[in-house]
Amino acid sequence: MNVLTGEKILLLIFLFKGISLKVILPNKIDALSGSCVLIKCIKIDTSTPYETPEGISKSPPPPTLMFYSKRWLLLNSPVLEGSSVILSCWAKTLCSYHPPVLTWSSYPKLHLSESSRQPDQTQLISDLNFNVTHLHHTVNFICTITYQLKDKKKTAQTNYTLYVQYAPKMSPSSSCKRADVTVCFCEVHGNPFPNLTWFISDNPVANSTCTSVSEERLDDTVLRSTFTLSYFLKTEHSVQCVATNIYGNASRQFHLDPLPNETAYCAHKTLSLLITLALVVLLYALTVGAGFYKIKQLSTKLKAKREAEAPASVQCPNSNNIYENLHF
Template identity: 40%
Template structure:
């Protein structure tokens, strides 16, 4: 029977990715269509089941895509699990899955999936509270806050209860920062202190994502080139995804923090994008690869002239041809 299993409702954080776990069933008579030779194709329709009006994602015809994504499941195994990248408010809506393979063409309309996007929340308000026992001392003890590394602190105290609250906004900059609360007692002619500390562990989406190129982003054809993507995230980056910009479309290349060309060619010239992703979001970084044509340097009449290989070959053929033309003329003059 025809059936599809997928989540009915879920929320996605704007700027991150969303994974739709999806499996489908078909009538037995259509099993013969679900074979490698049929080139199974998965489509996602949004807010309607008409392909020509509501298509937003096509697994093989990327020019039809309104959303950047990928079907990670194996359609031949009836797994239609899909990931959409860089989720935004335009992704909000109801989604229908369509399978096409040979003579099988069907839109699943009974079960649909609704995506709701949420604005990102890169920071939150936090309060650290420090408390201590009071002693019969005069003047009363004091509580002070400090941090490593040093950051501006805003604190409020209630001396009657010997409580001090530290209020701040937690961002990725506070990750692994140690806050210390110190109590100071004035006893006779000396001060006595005691302290306690806490180290924050802040989770955040990828930050400071960058792409480096070795040996250089401008390189001669035929050389080896490696692109490396790095990013700061907590939890650590789950995966790096590489894509290339060409003819107005984004071509997905591979995953992994490096992208290597053993022998680079002029066709590899263009913009390359790396997307770093963890469970809290994504961040992109780009680099332009400029491939230089390999050339030979010739010295003619004491002037330096730079020719490409093809020009050099043309000159060589031209000289050889003229040599053959002049050879019989020279023989006739000799006679």
């Protein structure tokens, strides 16, 4: 038995029982341009008018998205990794030649498991149930309603971007390379943005003559840190990078063995620096000494020149000598 036959039988029953019916034609019809139009003209309960949006729309209304975690409605709030959530999409069925269809998609693309339900003839609901991981961070979920008209389809979309907070995750690409210097790098991501510290043999690393640390922020959650060790190793050492935020930490450890025929290089580098400094000081001293020597030479020449230009002095003979030479 179809719906129309059932309504005819119901109408006959009411007529035989003497129940007066009021026929109502709605003033407003909710319809999609190009689709069929369903007008209910018989209303048993005349106390509640038939409510529909105004006018005929050329485009279908977009579906409505709701996001729940533990039955609490979330409004653009970040979700903690591990939470069980429901992303619910609701749309009006309207009137089409085939029942409308709700579909889910995401960017970046993820495997989605959805379930659809139809509480009544006027609405259609589709739910996504999943446990949140860091892979869902900044994923854009898109819900699409598709109406099949007589000769074409019409669609409408709504989207929701999910933000996830999670403890740091260390990238498997983190590594160390050995050459004249040792270069290690760690790449880590987390939300909130993590802090990273380097350790060598359990001692925190600071920038110095033989060690240096540099960081590069790749995006809002990803950090790349590079540690450079500028000396050869005589014994085995361990190098470790540790990333932390308010939700936890992550670490990666590297074991560095001394290469064959390695000798201490940092001391040699320091000695070279001291020798260079000593040569600079010596060169400065020689320059200053040569300057003083030139000044002394010039002073001597000026003194000799002044003495040569002065008038000769007249000396009186000794009177005793005069009388000694006079003999009569």
